[in-house]
Amino acid sequence: MPGPKGRPAGLDAFKALVVLAWIALLIGSRPQPPGPTVDAAVDPSGIVTLSGTAPPGRPVLVTVTAAGGAVLEREARADDAGRWLAALPLAPGPYAVRAAIGPKASVPLHFVVPEPARLAPLVIDSPPSPAAGSLTLSGRAEPGRGLRVFLDGRPLDLRPPLVSGDDGRWSLRLEVGAGGHTVQVAYADAPQRISDPLLLEVRGAATATPFRPAAPRGRAYVVQEGDWLSKLAETFLGDPGRYPEIRAATNAKAAVDDAFTPIADEGRIRPGDRIWIPAP
Known part of the structure; x- marks a missing residue:
């Protein structure tokens, strides 16, 4: 059947398909935001600090799966620098964690909370x-x-x-x-x-x-609600795995100054404790 002004209908359909193909090509060629990444650091108290990168301001769904199949979820949000941080108290055992933004998810990261x-x-x-x-x-x-x-x-x-x-x-x-x-x-x-x-x-x-x-070089810090050692190491030293340095520096300071609170073997700190953060 001819189309308007005598043009074949098949020709109009073909042109429409070409336009749709160009639109799909343009959409597909746009740069896509990167997917999130995830890392884990185990605090001596059993709190696991999860951190990673994501597009600034985007919410990140963090999913932790235990060996027995139990699933824990926590939502975090990337800051202006594209970093996100979350923490979970976990019992000893093996775990897998991944971070997701919508359908985009990181590769699962496996870690173990030791006895x-x-x-x-x-x-x-x-x-x-x-x-x-x-x-x-x-x-x-x-x-x-x-x-x-x-x-x-x-x-x-x-x-x-x-x-x-x-x-x-x-x-x-x-x-x-x-x-x-x-x-x-x-x-x-x-x-x-x-x-x-x-x-x-x-x-x-x-x-x-x-x-x-x-006193060793560094600064005094009063522990706030929601603080834990690896979180403070991430904040002040740039690496959550450097929490032993905070414990060592605090205990060295407490040995000569009663105003500071020693950090015991299990690594627990409490709001109001005065600790020493070493220089980065």
Whole structure:
């Protein structure tokens, strides 16, 4: 049947299809916003900090699936910088988490909340008098475990890593500058288990003796409702996994100043606690 003005109807239908195809092509060629990403950091108290990226201002649906099939959901919103943050208290066990914005979802991330560590206490022996700032540390730990050393509240990058022997003994030689220092040792795979601070003063080529050291660099902070260690590490240090540094720095400060609240092995902090945030 001819169309208007004698044109075949099939020609008009063909033109309509061409127009629709061009519209679909234009829509498909527009840049699409990126999908969300997700990461997880396990706090020693059992709170898991979930974080990631998403288009600024967009709501993100965070879904956590336990090994038994139980599902927990939490909604977060990306800030102006495209970062989002959420937290869930989780029991020990394996989990998978993904973040979604509508039909766009991240690749599932698998993580494990470990059982509370049952480890031997960490002990630092009082060192002999060092020469010219050269300090030999030794102590006891669970046999065959990797250890992290904190000097003045900051972790040392040791090469090779420090590992306790079959008898649980360990030793380490450090070069430290003159002045006051605090030293602590933690398990590498259970950073919430950390030794009491060893307080030292190094005087040039003289000796190391117990002393009340100057505060490590950083700032005081009063814990607010809704705070937890890995959240504060994300906020002030840029990495939720650096929460042991806050605990070590706070305990070093509390050892010489009663105004600060020590953070116990389980890593719990409470509103009103005065803690020390080390410099980034």
